[in-house]
Amino acid sequence: MLEANLKQQLGTYLQNIVNPIEITVSKNGSAKSQELLELAREITELKSDKITLTVDENASGRAPQMAIAPKGEAARVRFAGIPMGHEFTSLVLALLQAGGHPSKAAQETQAQIKSLDAELNFEVYISLSCHNCPDVVQAVNLMAVLNPKITATMIDGALFQDEVEQREIMAVPSIYLNGELFGQGRMTLDEILNKVDTGAADKQVASLSEKAPYDMLVVGGGPAGAAAAVYSARKGIRTGVVAERFGGQVADTMAIENFISMKATDGPKLVAGLEQHVLDYDVDVMKMQKAVRLEKKEFIEIELENGAILKSKSIVLATGARWREMNVPGEQTYRNKGVAYCPHCDGPIFKGKKTAVIGGGNSGIEAAIDLAGIVEHVTVFEFADTLRADDVLVKKANSLSNVTIIKNAMTTEVLGDGQKVTGLKYTDRTTDETHTVDVAGIFVQIGLVPNSEFLKDTLELTNRGEIIIDSHGRTSVEGVYAAGDVTNIPFKQIIISMGAGATAALGAFDYLIRH
Incomplete structure (x- = not known):
């Protein structure tokens, strides 16, 4: 599962584990469950004197799932999915912190976390390509490690599509606290902490x-x-x-x-x-x-x-x-419900769906190229009659069969069904004709x-x-x-x-x- 170099680096990090920890893998019959179990076994073998592995073969809850805890304690940190990609660092930190390796967070911040007296159950929906998600996952994981009244679960939206659809999640990270939406987008430890600690502001x-x-x-x-x-x-x-x-x-x-x-x-x-x-x-x-x-x-x-x-x-x-906004009807209504500004973060949410990119500069064309490998189709809308992106990017976008570029297009409205984006309207600036395009996601990249x-x-x-x-x-x-x-x-x-x-x-x- 792990490449030799990565395994060697992980082995070095795991030498910092001071106290014994236990990993519990909940699995079902899926291939992803087997992948997660393989990952857990490789981790255990690297530090077998401090890490033990337990397997729940017939999990009744989320599976695949990895729970990490100090030995003898109930698990408060869980990864529902396979924490690779950007989340691999989150996994490493969870292992170290559960094993007694101190956090680099400020002492006053750690003291504030320990003083929280409420039961807090965090669920963070992520995509493995999201570079903002680990900040949130690592923040709530640390809170769970330091305070026995707090739990934290990372959930890979790509593996738990039923939950994503049920909760109508259209952007990551999406943070739920005690079953209610707590926040969306990148949040720091201080932001999360101050939001739950009502006395901190004064x-x-x-x-x-x-x-x-x-x-x-x-x-x-x-x-x-x-x-x-x-x-x-x-x-x-x-x-x-x-x-x-x-x-x-x-x-x-x-x-x-x-x-x-x-x-x-x-x-x-x-x-x-x-x-x-x-x-x-x-x-x-x-x-x-x-x-x-x-x-x-x-x-x-x-x-x-x-x-x-x-x-x-x-x-x-x-x-x-x-980021500049389009300032058209529907944009604010469907922000984080299909209107997005970070293709790296939210692109995987629209896997297999039709999407739009607003803007034909470098950011817009790069977004279209990245999305093309994930979604069904990408349509780029550029207001001017020429693209401002570098020629090498334009050539790459034009070579992709599922990318369409429309110039002289003025976006006029974001369309939706009340819950999520269903399309957009644009005006052809050369003919003044209005057109409607069906899309599930709109990525705004206009400066x-x-x-x-x-x-x-x-x-x-x-x-x-x-x-x-x-x-x-x-x-x-x-x-x-x-x-x-x-x-x-x-x-x-x-x-x-x-x-x-x-x-x-x-x-x-x-x-x-x-x-």
């Missing part, structure tokens, strides 16, 4: 508001924000980072092949590196915080969505951008919108909402600098954002020296 506001003023406060945790934080911290000044999540949009990017110095990487891996680099310095990182107002007083103040106010002598705004709404009455912005900066990253307000995709830099690329973040931090530091 404590957080008080703690944030009591913080002393920073020399430089970076707003945003993407490539630009991370670079700005590192360059600021290296100057030895008091530095803070406040962000909704670390990594920003990069966390949702799979293939990265134009980052100089490495042939290829992926978003989650790059984000992990960015965050660790920042944490290597004395930087106060405040995640899960959204800025809603900027005002210059004695200090420059950033008000957060929860009401807390942070103060700083200088600011670097690196709030990035988000970016800067996250600058909270600044529209404070800073000078372009008509597209981008922050106007000069060559030093300066904005129209003294002491406020900006970098990355939220600004009017002409090219939105990871490596350019990093350079812009460094520039803005150095510009802000120069401002501090002069003032």
